[in-house]
Amino acid sequence: MEDVKNFRVVDCEKSNFIKPLKIFYTQNGKDKAWDALKVHDSVVIIIYNSSRDVLVFVKQFRPAVYISRVDTIKQDDGSVTIDHTKFPPSLGITYELCAGIVDKSKPIVEIAQDEVFEECGYKVPLDRFRRVTGYRSGVGTNGSYQNMFYIEVTDDMKVSSGGGNPLEGELIDIVEIPVSEGRKFVMDEAVVKPLGVMFGIQWFYDNIKPELKST
Numbered sequence: 001m002e003d004v005k006n007f008r009v010v011d012c013e014k015s016n017f018i019k020p021l022k023i024f025y026t027q028n029g030k031d032k033a034w035d036a037l038k039v040h041d042s043v044v045i046i047i048y049n050s051s052r053d054v055l056v057f058v059k060q061f062r063p064a065v066y067i068s069r070v071d072t073i074k075q076d077d078g079s080v081t082i083d084h085t086k087f088p089p090s091l092g093i094t095y096e097l098c099a100g101i102v103d104k105s106k107p108i109v110e111i112a113q114d115e116v117f118e119e120c121g122y123k124v125p126l127d128r129f130r131r132v133t134g135y136r137s138g139v140g141t142n143g144s145y146q147n148m149f150y151i152e153v154t155d156d157m158k159v160s161s162g163g164g165n166p167l168e169g170e171l172i173d174i175v176e177i178p179v180s181e182g183r184k185f186v187m188d189e190a191v192v193k194p195l196g197v198m199f200g201i202q203w204f205y206d207n208i209k210p211e212l213k214s215t
């Protein structure tokens with residue numbers, strides 16, 4: 001996963017995933033402009049494996065995180081590169097809840113079910129998905145909506161190794177954290193992660209394991 005080479009960055013002119021926009025509007029009589037990104041809504045799933053009392057996370061290389069943590073080198077052709085010996089690709093590895101973009105016209109919960117299977121290898125019936133909540137992420141740059149679910153799984157639901165959709169080139173490791181260590185894990189700043197992980201795991205302890213008091 002960390003075997004990342006030849007990182008090269010250019011302006012994004014066309015994408016199936018994001019659309020840069022310049023928005024003009026008038027507010028309280030004052031003309032304003034705002035730069036934004038149109039991105040897909042998403043699903044994210046808190047997964048608790050009760051057979052082994054672990055929380056299930058996914059670990060992957062995130063180019064957008066890597067680029068925001070390193071110094072870049074401007075090339076003569078206008079592109080930008082990175083000295084990988086100075087800035088190891090491990091800087092772009094994140095720990096996340098199982099997640100995916102809403103890019104198909106089917107019920108959100110079915111998209112969540114597909115992601116749990118693709119990324120983590122569990123076949124979970126739809127009625128086991130509990131909706132937790134939804135929220136807007138990245139409100140300064142995009143207004144996309146993230147739908148959060150919770151599922152409890154057992155080892156007998158694990159039918160494949162997961163790891164992501166090979167057709168999409170996804171490369172994902174599954175990481176299991178014992179419930180006894182989850183709180184420490186999410187507050188550890190050395191563990192690079194999005195905010196949704198922190199909220200989701202806090203929700204898990206508050207609602208599923210309220211007997212485990214925080215220390």
Ligand SMILES: Nc1ncnc2c1ncn2[C@@H]1O[C@H](COP(=O)(O)OP(=O)(O)O[C@H]2O[C@H](CO)[C@@H](O)[C@H](O)[C@H]2O)[C@@H](O)[C@H]1O
Nearest residue numbers: 017018041042043044096097099100101102168169170194
């Ligand atoms: N910007 C991009 N550029 C190029 N290819 C892209 C891309 N976004 C997605 N893809 C392609 O689509 C595939 C599937 O992506 P997913 O649906 O698994 O979403 P992802 O897990 O990346 O982000 C999910 O998880 C994180 C949180 O953990 C959320 O922030 C996010 O909104 C949610 O979709 C990727 O493997 C990749 O091939």
